[in-house]
Amino acid sequence: MPADRLKVDVEGRALELSNLDKILYPKAGFTKGEVIDYYTRIAPVLLPHLQGRALTRIRFPNGVESSSFFEKNAPAATPDWVRTETLPAPGSTKGRETIDYVVADDLPTLVWLANLAALELHTPQWKIGEHPDMMVVDLDPGTPAGLKQCHQVALLMRDRLALDGISSYPKTSGKKGMQLCCPIAGKQSSDDVSAYAKRIAQDLEQAHPKLIVSKMAKNLRPGKVFIDWSQNNAAKTTVAPYSLRAQTVPAVSTPLTWDEVSAGAAGKRPATKPYTASEVLKRVEKSGDLLAPLLDGGPELPG
Numbered sequence: 001m002p003a004d005r006l007k008v009d010v011e012g013r014a015l016e017l018s019n020l021d022k023i024l025y026p027k028a029g030f031t032k033g034e035v036i037d038y039y040t041r042i043a044p045v046l047l048p049h050l051q052g053r054a055l056t057r058i059r060f061p062n063g064v065e066s067s068s069f070f071e072k073n074a075p076a077a078t079p080d081w082v083r084t085e086t087l088p089a090p091g092s093t094k095g096r097e098t099i100d101y102v103v104a105d106d107l108p109t110l111v112w113l114a115n116l117a118a119l120e121l122h123t124p125q126w127k128i129g130e131h132p133d134m135m136v137v138d139l140d141p142g143t144p145a146g147l148k149q150c151h152q153v154a155l156l157m158r159d160r161l162a163l164d165g166i167s168s169y170p171k172t173s174g175k176k177g178m179q180l181c182c183p184i185a186g187k188q189s190s191d192d193v194s195a196y197a198k199r200i201a202q203d204l205e206q207a208h209p210k211l212i213v214s215k216m217a218k219n220l221r222p223g224k225v226f227i228d229w230s231q232n233n234a235a236k237t238t239v240a241p242y243s244l245r246a247q248t249v250p251a252v253s254t255p256l257t258w259d260e261v262s263a264g265a266a267g268k269r270p271a272t273k274p275y276t277a278s279e280v281l282k283r284v285e286k287s288g289d290l291l292a293p294l295l296d297g298g299p300e301l302p303g
Contacts, residue, residue: 013081013108017115024063024117027248030277032117035244038277039114043107045289046242050110052127054087054101056237057118064119064246074100075116082109085128103128119244122237125190132193133186134294135166135301136238137201138228140177142213142221150178151265153212153225156204158258164302169291170261174245174253174274179231179238181291183298190234196301197229241291242280250277255290 006017020033039046060068073096074084083103089096104110104121113121125132137157139150157180158168168180184193201214204227213224220226231238245251251274275283 008111010108010111011106013079015108015111015115017111022063024060024119025248025250026063026065028250028276030250032115034277035117035119035250036111036114038244038250038281039110040107041281042242042277042284043110045284045292046240047104047106047110048289048295049241049291050104050121050123052103052105052130053123054085054099054128055104055113056122057102057113057116058120058122058246059116059118060246061117064248068246071118072099072101074102078102079112082112087128101128119246121240121243123240124234124237125193125232126186126234131186131188132190132232132234133184133297135182135184135193135197136231137180137182137197138173138177138226138231138238139179140221140226140228142218142224142226145223145225147172147176147178148264148267149211149225151261153204153208153227154178154180154261155258155265156208156212157200157227160200160204165299166301167293167298169294170256170258171241171291172252172254172256172274173239174243174251175247178256179253181241181294183294183296185298185300187300190232192303193301194229194232197232201227201229241289242284244277245274247274249274251275252277252280254280254283257287257290 004019008015022032024032057071083105084100086098086100089099125134139153141150154170161168166182168182172178205212205214213220213226239253243253254275
């Protein structure tokens, strides 16, 4: 076996890891081996959020400063023990009628993906064969607005959703924005979920026109926070909690507490520095999975 390859057993599955010393985050010196180690250690809280969901990966074979590619279809030489699901692919840019999606239900699959330099993991708001069990709104700041303003909008959104009996849980995107995730009953179509999210975004825009915009036109966004309700479209995905992101540092899409959001909105804590892999592992060790309530279901959305 080549010196740069290592055979390992992960929960009874034989894997061959390669190029563990390869640096994937050059400015941080973060290696592929460290990526695999992070995903292995974060797996207990990450895997439940991937369970049963068609997985889109963004792979960076030569690191975050080199080219990348989206991957939905299971790659060649996918091990036969990796779960795949064949689903329709309406609007496929490659003209496919179906896609063989990978479903990361277990640690061996997660390690296999990390070894492929699948740094970013993105999922839809639905499980395979089911209606959405989660509503997500993406809060995207337009310069000079930043995460402070995202936190302010997150609080407004939380309070508005609470009036309808909807609980919401915040996380960073790992980049410049953040998301609110809301557990729902899984009995309504993605169109119904999108329509509700759009209505709430428009209500908040009317109430706070200097801070919030609900339309996608980029010329409307400077200095405001765009509430992207369209994330609930059945064809769209959102970065999974605890996924790495392709930034200069190994940033992570990180669950937050509402106390942290309130402090960020008031300018009482730095709201620009992303949480890194090592910091997130420490947060989970201390507080567990702040997004665990997403796994327990929620109410139907108002009509």
